[in-house]
Amino acid sequence: MTTSPRTPAPAPTPPPTLLVLDAEPPPRLGRLTGRARIEHADAATLAERLPHADVLLVWDFASHAVREAWPGGGPRPRWVHTASAGVDHLMCPELAESDTVVTNARGVFDRPIAEYVAALVLAMAKDLPTTLRLQGERTWRHRESTRVAGTRACVVGSGPIGRAIASTLEALGITTALAGRTARPGVHGPEDLDRLLAGADWVVAAAPLTDDTRGMFDARRFALLRPSARFVNVGRGQLVVEDDLVEALAARRIAGAALDVLSHEPLSPDSALWEVPGLIVSPHMSGDTIGWRDELGAQFVELFESWAAGGPLANVVDKKRGYVPGH
Amino acid sequence: MTTSPRTPAPAPTPPPTLLVLDAEPPPRLGRLTGRARIEHADAATLAERLPHADVLLVWDFASHAVREAWPGGGPRPRWVHTASAGVDHLMCPELAESDTVVTNARGVFDRPIAEYVAALVLAMAKDLPTTLRLQGERTWRHRESTRVAGTRACVVGSGPIGRAIASTLEALGITTALAGRTARPGVHGPEDLDRLLAGADWVVAAAPLTDDTRGMFDARRFALLRPSARFVNVGRGQLVVEDDLVEALAARRIAGAALDVLSHEPLSPDSALWEVPGLIVSPHMSGDTIGWRDELGAQFVELFESWAAGGPLANVVDKKRGYVPGH
Numbered sequence: 001m002t003t004s005p006r007t008p009a010p011a012p013t014p015p016p017t018l019l020v021l022d023a024e025p026p027p028r029l030g031r032l033t034g035r036a037r038i039e040h041a042d043a044a045t046l047a048e049r050l051p052h053a054d055v056l057l058v059w060d061f062a063s064h065a066v067r068e069a070w071p072g073g074g075p076r077p078r079w080v081h082t083a084s085a086g087v088d089h090l091m092c093p094e095l096a097e098s099d100t101v102v103t104n105a106r107g108v109f110d111r112p113i114a115e116y117v118a119a120l121v122l123a124m125a126k127d128l129p130t131t132l133r134l135q136g137e138r139t140w141r142h143r144e145s146t147r148v149a150g151t152r153a154c155v156v157g158s159g160p161i162g163r164a165i166a167s168t169l170e171a172l173g174i175t176t177a178l179a180g181r182t183a184r185p186g187v188h189g190p191e192d193l194d195r196l197l198a199g200a201d202w203v204v205a206a207a208p209l210t211d212d213t214r215g216m217f218d219a220r221r222f223a224l225l226r227p228s229a230r231f232v233n234v235g236r237g238q239l240v241v242e243d244d245l246v247e248a249l250a251a252r253r254i255a256g257a258a259l260d261v262l263s264h265e266p267l268s269p270d271s272a273l274w275e276v277p278g279l280i281v282s283p284h285m286s287g288d289t290i291g292w293r294d295e296l297g298a299q300f301v302e303l304f305e306s307w308a309a310g311g312p313l314a315n316v317v318d319k320k321r322g323y324v325p326g327h
Numbered sequence: 328m329t330t331s332p333r334t335p336a337p338a339p340t341p342p343p344t345l346l347v348l349d350a351e352p353p354p355r356l357g358r359l360t361g362r363a364r365i366e367h368a369d370a371a372t373l374a375e376r377l378p379h380a381d382v383l384l385v386w387d388f389a390s391h392a393v394r395e396a397w398p399g400g401g402p403r404p405r406w407v408h409t410a411s412a413g414v415d416h417l418m419c420p421e422l423a424e425s426d427t428v429v430t431n432a433r434g435v436f437d438r439p440i441a442e443y444v445a446a447l448v449l450a451m452a453k454d455l456p457t458t459l460r461l462q463g464e465r466t467w468r469h470r471e472s473t474r475v476a477g478t479r480a481c482v483v484g485s486g487p488i489g490r491a492i493a494s495t496l497e498a499l500g501i502t503t504a505l506a507g508r509t510a511r512p513g514v515h516g517p518e519d520l521d522r523l524l525a526g527a528d529w530v531v532a533a534a535p536l537t538d539d540t541r542g543m544f545d546a547r548r549f550a551l552l553r554p555s556a557r558f559v560n561v562g563r564g565q566l567v568v569e570d571d572l573v574e575a576l577a578a579r580r581i582a583g584a585a586l587d588v589l590s591h592e593p594l595s596p597d598s599a600l601w602e603v604p605g606l607i608v609s610p611h612m613s614g615d616t617i618g619w620r621d622e623l624g625a626q627f628v629e630l631f632e633s634w635a636a637g638g639p640l641a642n643v644v645d646k647k648r649g650y651v652p653g654h
Contacts, residue, residue, distance in 0.1 A: 144612070270465075285470060
């Protein structure tokens with residue numbers, strides 16, 4: 001069926017305008033054909049198009065363009081969805097204070113990130129980086145490694161990702177404590193954090209980046225850890241004062257670390273972090289398993305269909321706190 | 328208390344002679360002081376001392392000296408214990424046919440090896456070797472990785488080590504089938520093996536080395552695997568026809584492999600195996616976590632105490648089959 005542009009459209013309600021922030025169209029949006037007018041924007045065109053959009057899909061979750069382009073009190077999308085767990089890259093005071101609803105990709109990354117953390121924990125316990133280095137040197141050097149069963153972990157961040165990490169580590173026999181913003185059954189509050197860090201063999205950062213969590217892993221907290229402890233960050237780079245971590249590793253105040261997220265991404269080829277002994281650096285890939293883009297697209301379509309039908313939106317972010325409040 | 332060597336000893340029963348095959352004394356044997364006359368042998372002196380020993384402790388489990396020194400039908404130890412799970416390094420027809428009892432270190436390595444396999448599986452799923460290589464090149468290159476939950480594994484070897492591997496993989500959400508020498512509840516027999524291999528994302532070799540298992544992973548079996556499958560060997564190097572594995576990797580008939588055990592150990596610096604793309608080589612360390620020598624020593628002392636008191640010996644190897652028959 002084709003419709004001449006000169007024939008007046010009979011539609012009583014024009015479909016909402018869905019603006020997608022990304023260079024490439026997300027998968028699965030074809031299902032919305034006819035139900036949304038889909039437009040695309042990049043960082044350069046976002047400010048111009050944002051006032052005319054009903055919905056903004058932040059598909060390029062590495063972009064900070066939303067913060068810069070958000071139209072203050074003027075016309076703006078009623079709903080913003082980000083294809084990420086964190087919302088720190090798009091939140092700004094004007095968006096936080098507006099009546100625009102923000103949703104996130106809660107749920108998609110939980111299990112993949114949990115597996116990634118397990119991979120890092122086991123790789124460090126079994127000294128796999130040394131094994132691979134020695135293999136490159138054609139050197140057979142037997143070493144003793146560590147058992148993870150019976151060790152203790154503290155996972156900082158009690159949302160779905162933190163909980164998935166905790167249950168995966170528990171499945172490996174690691175006694176795991178969850179620390180969150182407020183104490184509740186199964187979750188320790190901030191008052192317990194330093195004590196938990198002091199007793200942990202593994203410390204995993206999986207918290208959202210907020211004013212409360214920015215820089216929380218600093219020299220003081222690294223000094224609390226055991227010399228045998230290892231630190232893993234799969235949350236946001238800025239949870240960590242990276243210079244303090246480097247210093248803690250250099251002074252052997254902790255035994256090792258792995259950063260999948262960095263303060264500045266992509267990490268510059270000039271960064272000293274690439275070559276810190278005992279530090280594994282990976283390119284923000286912990287949650288991104290094959291098919292993840294399809295899952296994110298399908299999740300957005302599902303949310304859109306509920307929203308377009310006037311139903312409730314899932315995964316609504318508390319914009320002041322910076323995450324989806326959970327149980 | 329000191330006893331002059333010229334004072335006749337009153338002991339009605341002289342303590343048994345325990346011969347230890349190793350360059351260094353094992354830990355924990357101090358507990359046997361006064362209850363055993365402990366002697367040491369190396370490969371050069373073993374043949375001379377073996378006929379006078381009541382018990383042989385094969386502490387150097389990499390040595391093949393027992394096979395060469397075993398005194399045929401002459402005087403010989405009544406009991407041989409090896410501080411290893413496998414007994415392939417010491418078995419010979421004369422020992423198999425004698426009334427000498429052979430025991431092994433069943434139990435000590437189960438959980439450590441299971442963790443090591445989980446580390447390799449997760450490292451391959453998350454492409455950790457590439458991450459570490461790119462880190463060395465100061466290169467940030469995001470990649471998608473694989474989820475292990477929902478994949479399928481086939482563990483070949485249904486003893487305690489194979490079972491521990493299976494339960495650890497299951498805890499990670501991997502549907503795992505155990506294949507053994509004979510079908511029984513929870514264990515598939517040889518008739519199912521090829522079908523299981525064809526459906527597996529992960530194939531783990533954890534079988535004892537026997538006439539039945541030597542070279543079982545050959546070109547024919549590698550051809551059964553999926554192109555996406557990865558192969559892990561933590562059993563014995565000679566379970567695998569290494570040239571066939573190299574060929575399967577080169578032809579991309581399988582996606583990756585990890586060998587913790589090799590046909591010839593230590594692997595020579597000249598070996599081509601060090602540099603096969605997609606192959607992780609580690610130095611027979613999967614079961615050796617900190618404290619393992621203490622555990623092995625304590626396990627032997629416990630067996631010795633039971634034996635010296637006339638009690639039953641645990642971990643008795645079926646010498647014809649080459650392993651401890653289980654349930």
